[in-house]
Amino acid sequence: MKVLVTGGAGYIGSVTVRRLLEHGHDVEIFDDFSTGHRSAVPAGLPLHDSSLLDPESLAIVLARRFDAVVHFAAFSLVGESVANPLKYWGNNVAGSVNLVGAALEAGVPRFVFSSSAAVYGEPDVETIDEDARLAPVNPYGRTKLAIEWALADAARQTGMCATALRYFNACGADGALGEDHAPETHLIPRILLSRIDPNFEFQIFGDDYPTPDGTCIRDYIHVRDLAEAHVKAIEAVDRPGLTPINLGTATGRSVREIIDVASRVVGEDFAPVVRGRRSGDPARLVASNAKAEAVLGWRPVASDLETILGDAWRWHQEHPRGYDDR
Ligand SMILES: NC(=O)c1ccc[n+]([C@@H]2O[C@H](COP(=O)([O-])OP(=O)(O)OC[C@H]3O[C@@H](n4cnc5c(N)ncnc54)[C@H](O)[C@@H]3O)[C@@H](O)[C@H]2O)c1
Structure with missing residues (x-):
């Protein structure tokens, strides 16, 4: 086509x-x-x-x-x-x-x-x-x-x-293609950028949600x-x-779980600054993907956290300044 x-x-x-x-x-x-x-x-x-x-x-x-x-x-x-x-x-x-x-x-x-x-x-x-x-x-x-x-x-x-x-x-990232927004507001690149740039403050918003570890589930x-x-x-x-x-994957992961996997992948502990909740941030957002499977014949195959964090970390290490083309 x-x-x-x-x-x-x-x-x-x-x-x-x-x-x-x-x-x-x-x-x-x-x-x-x-x-x-x-x-x-x-x-x-x-x-x-x-x-x-x-x-x-x-x-x-x-x-x-x-x-x-x-x-x-x-x-x-x-x-x-x-x-x-x-x-x-x-x-x-x-x-x-x-x-x-x-x-x-x-x-x-x-x-x-x-x-x-x-x-x-x-x-x-x-x-x-x-x-x-x-x-x-x-x-x-x-x-x-x-x-x-x-x-x-x-x-x-x-x-x-x-x-x-x-x-x-x-x-995640796909070989030479990765995530480079300005400003970057997404959790995973923000964790990894805090490892690449010591001046980058990694914050999380709320650890008192009604979830098993108190952080939001996505x-x-x-x-x-x-x-x-x-x-x-x-x-x-x-x-x-x-x-x-x-x-989506139909599986919820908390912010703390993401940080734990990032720590394993990077080989270093991350200690976020914990701020208050942001308005409009629900405790849990998890998709049913039954319709995607029924209509598209689609299932996620690369969305385990190790693959996501591993691919993203590789990309950020290879592109410490992002695409550097702004
Ligand atoms: N990243 C996420 O987690 C996420 C989640 C849900 C939905 N989305 C949606 O997915 C889409 C892609 O997201 P992304 O993260 O790749 O964003 P991105 O900012 O990386 O990509 C958006 C692209 O659109 C171009 N663009 C914007 N306005 C334009 C215009 N008026 N004319 C021509 N080009 C224009 C930008 O230059 C850019 O290349 C967006 O519609 C976003 O709302 C993203």
Whole structure:
């Protein structure tokens, strides 16, 4: 298939581009490099250096006839979305509406969207399935849900086959492709960066949650597993309308467990600074992945913590300054 990947220079997008190429698909990237990295783009691949906020350039690119669009491009810092919500509604929602419009105009039959566990907010269930209540608690999550709704309406009306993949906690690295956000807000790179840069303070937020060790429980999914699910989504989903699918391991891991595994992998103890709870941080967020298995035939195979931490640590050691291309 000929596939356009928006945000293909970013963390999850770049790993997905690699997987799509390995599966024999023709890939083109659409990215404005607002948070992406030029060195994460394979040499020779068609690259459209442009923004979703430019409808004319979207129309020109989509006229190149794609069988599928895989849409990662977005801003995704929760704190920033609270401080500057319209930045998120503008880039994420308006940008996605432009993209979906251009894709429909060009007759693209398949669309895969990067959604998030943030659409569920603070659910009070042990394991979250796709029918759980959608109640995001921050602007970032609300933009993801708004895009799902726009996509559902558009796909229902036109017969497009759209999939919203709701990722839980993406992590790990894939060879030379790794996680380099600025600022980095994710737990695993923050632990490892504190080992690389002695001035980097590693904090955790809350150790008094109603969980066995008092720290938050999350569902950590290797970026390679996420990438594989996108390949399956463009190949397997042929149902008109929007199909939402969780991507997680169905296993909860506490912040303390992650720190323990990181200590083993790195060979050094980590002593985080413990701060108070952050608002909007539920005690537990763990996905049911039964629908991913039923619809996509997908199961995580690389998401044990040793593999995740080992791959991430290798990447950070090889890239102590990240991609170093800002
Ligand atoms: N990382 C996670 O744990 C996680 C979890 C749930 C959902 N997601 C979603 O997955 C997607 C990818 O996340 P990531 O961690 O790889 O982020 P990232 O910041 O590494 O990648 C996003 C990419 O999109 C590009 N981009 C942003 N706005 C654009 C625009 N207007 N036009 C063109 N390109 C633009 C950036 O330059 C970057 O290359 C995002 O939509 C994010 O919300 C990520």
